[in-house]
Amino acid sequence: MLPKYDYGDRVRVIRNVRDDGTFPGKAIGDFLVRRGSIGYVQNVGSFLQDEIIYSVHFLEENLVVGCREEELISGDDPWVPSKFEFRDKVITLITLSAKGEVIAEKGTEGQVLKIIRDRPEGVMYHIHFGDGRLFMIPEDALEFAPKKEREMKYSHDEAEENE
Known part of the structure; x- marks a missing residue:
């Protein structure tokens, strides 16, 4: 299980991101980041040992949000x-x-x-x-x-x- 993206990589989120209960100061379901937004990978981790999770800093929203690999594409890919x-x-x-x-x-x-x-x-x-x-x-x-x-x-x- 090797990560597709590395620290500092420019990525785009392909789904709207809402709080799943893990974002401090927000309620479950609160809107966080709109699909198509660009961010930069700050950290790479895993969830339940089989799912890669990226901490992505979305500059325009000034938020760092956890994203699954399937929610991201390269920031250079067409959108x-x-x-x-x-x-x-x-x-x-x-x-x-x-x-x-x-x-x-x-x-x-x-x-x-x-x-x-x-x-x-x-x-x-x-x-x-x-x-x-x-x-x-x-x-x-x-x-x-x-x-x-x-x-x-x-x-x-x-x-x-x-x-």
Whole structure:
């Protein structure tokens, strides 16, 4: 079990990183680092003797976070940023159809279930519109769904607590 990265290596995290209960001063589930962020390996260790863990210093966030090897790529590897994340609520900007069947009218709300970054036509998403089927939709056909009143109230209450 040899580490892929060494001290000082520039790496990119490929998943959003949230606190799993091991980050001091944060609650479980708190957001720490956004996917695509660049950091530098400060230490290499192991977990349960079979999983390599890297301490990565993310300069922009000013955080040192433990990352598993499969969560990292070289900082020099190509990276395609995406507008939306897993579970984001989105709406269609146009009416979408497949084989002549309308699958979503303009403004239909759906949820991102997967991000596909390696398509020649650009970033695509697997979107669930609530009818049990998944569709691969291009990024430019989607926009963030407006927050519902209940979500807005929660966000407002949360903001007040943080002040």
